[in-house]
């Protein structure tokens with residue numbers, strides 16, 4: 001279209017799109033994920049021309065998930081680029097998910113002419129995007145003038161990563177993108193914010209209070225959350241845990257912060273430690289539903305809490321926090337580690353012995369589950385075959401979603417490196433798989449294995465085209481049990497309609513990747529699965545392994561059936 005052919009006959013002039021790209025470059029942004037169309041197509045072209053990688057997706061939601069996981073992995077906001085209205089809305093779920101999880105990302109979206117939107121006169125793809133984004137984002141800004149672009153980008157970056165990270169919306173009107181400005185003037189506006197994630201130092205008194213409480217504990221426990229993984233204070237956290245000998249459990253995305261086979265890892269005694277611990281130190285973890293809000297039968301009702309978090313508003317949200325430590329985990333853990341010299345903190349031998357003893361029966365039960373050889377395979381048989389391969393590829397990123405596929409893989413697949421397990425997170429959201437896999441592969445250049453339920457994969461399966469187009473080293477392992485949770489369908493409709501949880505058990509998802517030149521496998525035995533997985537990782541080629549899983553072995557809602565309300569009437 002004529003309006004998009006931005007001509008710069010005057011060499012002294014530049015335009016909004018150029019300045020946006022300059023501002024992103026000035027802030028060290030290397031990658032943009034998105035879907036183009038009016039009015040941002042040329043913005044993406046120009047970004048590419050300027051050396052920013054542009055990863056074009058098939059759906060904005062997946063591009064957004066890729067951006068958010070890039071943020072989690074790098075501590076810099078991942079960038080999602082969307083078109084107006086529908087493209088913007090498609091990306092918004094990913095932005096909201098980033099805010100909920102504390103992943104830094106910026107959704108940059110083209111938008112309509114303000115004068116038409118504000119009078120609701122019906123523009124092409126018209127929507128009041130900045131205001132709609134507000135409840136889902138940590139901050140929402142609009143840039144209206146080219147001379148404000150550098151400030152707008154800087155504000156968005158700072159908002160995404162300072163304090164608790166989150167999703168930021170940045171609205172760029174069509175008029176702004178097409179506007180012109182003197183090049184020298186534009187250049188003079190460019191800057192990168194100093195300390196965009198201002199280091200927040202905890203008060204010495206709060207650190208002292210926390211250490212004092214820990215020193216009184218008879219049965220201390222540390223819970224590592226994804227905030228601790230995000231902070232990248234890996235060595236300090238490891239040193240603190242090892243010096244004190246305190247047992248720890250990792251939340252899902254904190255797995256690998258210390259290796260899962262670490263002697264102090266109490267994951268196999270999770271129930272026992274939660275029921276018995278008298279002082280629990282939360283390290284970048286929230287007492288939300290994933291920890292039963294710190295209440296109920298899973299918890300020692302008298303447990304006292306220490307919480308290290310960058311967001312002071314988090315404290316007391318579910319239980320009173322006896323020792324809140326507000327600050328960045330990097331600084332807080334430095335102070336906690338240094339403070340060990342003046343506090344006597346060592347987990348008591350009896351407690352450590354009891355925790356280790358509690359692991360034994362659970363480990364044995366798990367071994368029995370893993371060693372079953374029934375066909376069709378159940379989750380444990382298949383995961384056992386995978387674990388044997390993956391323990392020789394400890395640097396592979398694992399993406400994981402589904403219900404049973406998620407819960408069982410989380411328990412079986414050991415992680416050995418920080419920030420290598422990426423999953424549905426705080427919202428338990430389906431459809432993150434391909435975006436996370438692509439984001440992780442692009443950001444790290446390493447191989448990714450995405451362990452997907454057949455339902456989960458359906459949300460974003462067309463992104464295999466993106467994976468193949470960019471030739472990414474991603475192996476998708478699809479656990480096909482023919483349904484959401486299982487394949488136990490009953491015809492409640494009375495006329496042969498599939499049940500609400502039914503999907504096609506005999507589907508060949510492998511054919512999907514074959515259509516785009518990727519490598520397909522269809523496996524029915526653990527031996528075939530191991531071989532295909534090994535080959536997929538070794539080849540570094542886009543690969544999809546359709547794994548036939550027993551349709552009856554999954555439980556409804558996986559491990560959170562307790563949250564699933566039931567009618568009294570359903571058969």
Ligand code: ADP
Nearest residue numbers: 164225226227231251284285286309310328329
């Ligand atoms: P999990 O799901 O693993 O339990 P959550 O996402 O619930 O983790 O909690 C992560 C917490 O970590 C959030 O409350 C967030 O404010 C906090 N956090 C994030 N980054 C940092 C950081 N750099 N320093 C301290 N706390 C952080």
Ligand code: TPW
Nearest residue numbers: 402403404405429430453454455456484485
């Ligand atoms: C965006 C609800 C939770 S788990 C799940 C759905 C649809 C799929 C489970 O089936 P899958 O795994 O993936 O085949 P498995 O091994 O148990 O059979 N929409 C969104 N998010 C969620 N969480 C849902 C719906 C849900």
Ligand code: MG
Nearest residue numbers: 453454455483
């Ligand atoms: Mg399934």
